Amino acid sequence: MARLVITGAASPLGRQVAKLLAARPDVDSVVAVDLRAADAAGIEVRQLDLATSDLTAAFADADAVLHLASVFGPALDGPEVTDAVEVSMARRVLVAADKASVGQVVLLSSATVYGPWANNAVPLTEEAPLRPHPDLAFAVQKAEIERLGAEWATDHPGAVVARLRPATVVQEGNGGWLARALHAASGLPTGEDTPAQYLHVDDLASAVVATWSNRLDGPVNVAPDGWLTPTERRALDPVPKIRLPERVAMAVANWRWRLRLAPTPPGVLAYARRPWVVANDRLALTGWAAEHSNEEAYVAGHEARAIESISPQRRQELALGALGVAVAGSVAGGVALVRRRRGRTTA
Numbered sequence: 001m002a003r004l005v006i007t008g009a010a011s012p013l014g015r016q017v018a019k020l021l022a023a024r025p026d027v028d029s030v031v032a033v034d035l036r037a038a039d040a041a042g043i044e045v046r047q048l049d050l051a052t053s054d055l056t057a058a059f060a061d062a063d064a065v066l067h068l069a070s071v072f073g074p075a076l077d078g079p080e081v082t083d084a085v086e087v088s089m090a091r092r093v094l095v096a097a098d099k100a101s102v103g104q105v106v107l108l109s110s111a112t113v114y115g116p117w118a119n120n121a122v123p124l125t126e127e128a129p130l131r132p133h134p135d136l137a138f139a140v141q142k143a144e145i146e147r148l149g150a151e152w153a154t155d156h157p158g159a160v161v162a163r164l165r166p167a168t169v170v171q172e173g174n175g176g177w178l179a180r181a182l183h184a185a186s187g188l189p190t191g192e193d194t195p196a197q198y199l200h201v202d203d204l205a206s207a208v209v210a211t212w213s214n215r216l217d218g219p220v221n222v223a224p225d226g227w228l229t230p231t232e233r234r235a236l237d238p239v240p241k242i243r244l245p246e247r248v249a250m251a252v253a254n255w256r257w258r259l260r261l262a263p264t265p266p267g268v269l270a271y272a273r274r275p276w277v278v279a280n281d282r283l284a285l286t287g288w289a290a291e292h293s294n295e296e297a298y299v300a301g302h303e304a305r306a307i308e309s310i311s312p313q314r315r316q317e318l319a320l321g322a323l324g325v326a327v328a329g330s331v332a333g334g335v336a337l338v339r340r341r342r343g344r345t346t347a
Contacts, residue, residue: 013201194230
């Protein structure tokens with residue numbers, strides 16, 4: 001019988017994992033650790049802040065720790081987090097696991113650690129190098145967490161440390177910040193063969209459980225079979241998105257991000273334009289299979305926004321108008337800077 005600790009237990013992923021584990025006959029107890037109260041039945045709740053709280057008591061006698069917590073979520077809306085909070089929390093979790101002599105750890109990483117590069121294999125296997133885009137803090141921090149996990153495994157012979165690399169995760173009616181950001185960037189020109197993957201949160205939860213129960217070690221990709229092309233994604237959208245020239249689209253996207261008018265940090269733009277889809281063969285060998293296809297997950301996570309109810313022509317006019325405002329603002333800022341410099345020179 002196993003005693004398991006789940007961090008991030010109040011998140012949609014954490015709640016589903018706790019539910020699946022609590023129903024298993026080989027699980028004796030589930031400890032739900034989160035800053036918010038987890039409401040799953042049959043679990044032991046510990047309201048703790050992973051960034052500051054003492055985790056010793058919560059981790060005591062645990063056979064495995066499933067570290068699913070992330071600051072890139074509803075509370076902080078990931079793109080605005082640019083420091084190393086993710087890394088700090090993971091480090092504290094690993095220290096607590098060491099003190100409790102935990103023999104198995106599952107770390108939630110992301111397929112974004114592979115980076116969006118034109119020379120990526122399609123699909124990527126776990127043997128591919130980690131090359132996160134430097135402008136996406138989420139991917140960079142996940143890669144660092146993986147490094148810490150691999151280092152911890154080396155220091156603990158016999159321990160099992162899995163590093164899950166899921167594709168873009170969605171849930172019913174909510175794509176999550178990464179899915180929303182990628183969708184907002186979908187007006188950028190891309191090759192018609194540039195693929196993308198979408199993973200339903202319920203399938204990620206079952207993958208977490210499969211990884212634990214099969215004691216998978218090292219990196220593990222998580223994604224449905226196959227992927228979607230840009231043409232296939234556009235066909236699933238309830239309202240067609242306009243497609244601007246690349247220079248215009250990039251300028252509008254950067255302007256909207258600076259003013260927090262869109263959930264699209266600069267680093268996400270590259271992930272919308274270059275491939276980073278993954279192969280799920282290793283996980284599939286355990287018998288795991290996604291219950292939701294890429295198409296089903298994409299539709300489930302897509303939310304039509306008010307802007308999408310406007311005609312494509314009007315949205316293009318608004319976008320070009322936004323570019324004009326951004327350019328005008330840049331010019332005005334440049335003129336003001338020149339005047340200030342001239343004033344200092346003549347003073």
